[in-house]
Amino acid sequence: MATQKKHLSSGKNLLIKTNPLYRLPARFYLYQFCWLLLLAMVFTWLSRNEGLDRLLTGYWYDSASHRFPWKQNALLDLINHRLLKDVVIAGGIIGLLYGLISRQPRLITVALLFGVGALAIGILKATSHHSCPWDLVEYGGKAISYPLFGHVPDGSGPGRCFPGGHASSGFAVMALFFLFYRERPTLAWCCFTGGAALGLIMGYGQVMRGAHFFSHNLWAGWWVWLTQVVVYGIVSTLLVKESQKS
Template identity: 30%
Template sequence: MKSRFYAYNFGIPLLCAAVVFLLFDMTKIDIAFSNLLFDPLTQTFPLDKIHLFEKITHKWARIIPNWTGEIAVIGAMLSVIWPLVNPQKRPRLGAFLQRSRVAPVLRFAADHRRDFFFVVVAFAVCTGVIHFLKAHTSVYCPIETSLYGGKMAHVEWYENFQLFHEAGEGRCWPGGHASGGFTMLALYFVARRYQWRFSKAILWGSLLLGFVYGTTRVLQGWHYMSHTFWAGIFVWLACLLTALAFYGRARLEMPVLEKHERTVSVATSAALAE
């Protein structure tokens, strides 16, 4: 079971990384695809000049991960209030909160404190990883390079990678906008912990959101397609490692509800045996 967990959750993304590296980074597929979107006569990516497209796909689209992160922060803050209230010692305050319907919200936040903090930390870790890679590879976006009317040279991320210091001013690899969509994968690990029925829908929905975010930027000339794949791989690994730190492998393998049901089943069997 342990080996299967690691093979599935680490093996698949690492295999995807190898495929992306060989299929995209070692070939000219990225450039060939972007060439189809580039107008050599005007030396522009036409979709980059459509302000409504930019507003909907780049600015408005940020609402989903931004609001999710903000809700998680608020939930994490509220989760520490209910224990401080302590209705048993402060019955009047507890009764007031109950009448004002605030108590259920505070109790819910307190019950899911670990989950709220996990989402906050997972979002922060994913953002940090992507920013680190951007700064330490210094890859310029297609539209900024001489291939598409810009002034900067086109380089692959591995040609310019620096581990201990920033490699330059380029900030295009991996895809930052795509990573914003992929960070919603943090919700999948929460859903997986509780064995929610729609956990797979959250998984595929988060992946789809990341790919949509990334593809729109490819259409505008601000990323290559491989940048989106790399963003998804790194965000998955970041969320997975954070989930392991918060919940542990055993808890992710045996979600809380299943564990509770097994406990009840064992207790019932023991009672019947007596």
Template identity: 30%
Template sequence: MQITINSISFIKNHLLLPLIAFVVLLLCMEFTQLDLWLASHFYNTELKLWPYREHWLTQTVLHKAGRYIVYTIGVMLLLCWLTAFRSKSALSGYRKHLTFLLLASLAGPLIITYLKSHTHIYCPWDLALFGGNKPHIRLFDAIDNRLTVGHCFPSGHSGLGFTFVSLYFFFLLVKPIYKYHGLVAGLVAGFIFGINQEIRGAHFFSHDVFALAICWFSSLLLFMIFFCRQFK
């Protein structure tokens, strides 16, 4: 079944409104102490440590096991994609859709990985404010050339969860009734991973918001490229 998409409505709801929300939230976090205020609730100032940094639930279950669960789902998606190219496969009619889903699921984490290796924004547990030795640098702050790369921004772990927002666009064409199920799956997974890392002291809330924006807009761009003929 060929589904036609109203381009004006689609752009407004999927690009303009999310972009405005992201910019407003970004400015709020950039020019307030929201990140520091949230992080301070998980840092023990008396003991000068993050109590849940190595906790079995936050470290072993939600961080390590959660990452492997996402990798497993990724392998399953790859197998589905390969199966779709076999003759007489039940998935052969979804080759283009599965190709989009595979690329969209990879795009966000890959972009985040690249940015993490080039930005000078540090994790909360690295900051002098929380027992570390690094300065608190925000997105628009000037950078001292002597500083090393932070390897912390945007959040890679929450990005693994937020990458599932690509399911929203996948179901939008394959099974529209399930599109919000896909969106909720991505948001829930991303925020569970993100909040867990905030509790551990690994990331600020802004790091997670940026990861979500990257996953959403990269999926949106690929969707518009792959299915441009279905816009009217």
């Protein structure tokens, strides 16, 4: 009997080491989808109202020269548009490689979540008819703007500017929530908050350059978190069930 218990204990420890993924309760997903639905309504109103977008973008636009003075700012481009993005991407790649080498499914999953959100944003941007502020007539360009979910006008320009792609790199850090939530929920929520803040900061840098409206970045965060929650829920459910069978 003692030998049998020892074998069971060893098997349980091996399972924990080789498959540390965990399933979140249904109420977690219910709460997240309720909050996402509420935020979607708020963000839709902000996007269609356009007051906040115009206010923030107008602050960085020079009507006298008909341009965004910070568009070609070398320091802003280097730190915000290049270094921060590269650091996040490098962190995701390092996490993925370390997870594969050490056989940590949870770390592998979280590292993949870094890219899942960016992929979703990339697909949405590729099919969007909304042009960037610096392309719009009111900011010295030639494209015509229109509200979210509105009729696409002739001359809408090059498009491919909604949601904010650059901000999605910062929002990707929210995936670290799933790495720590089971053992250290406070740290997990700090990672979520930090990722949201980083995404907003990186996105606002693009607002300063005239590359995006602020609402574009809010929607980027919304889509990244939705994608991460859904993908983690599916992957963790499938892999945990599989490990229990074995």
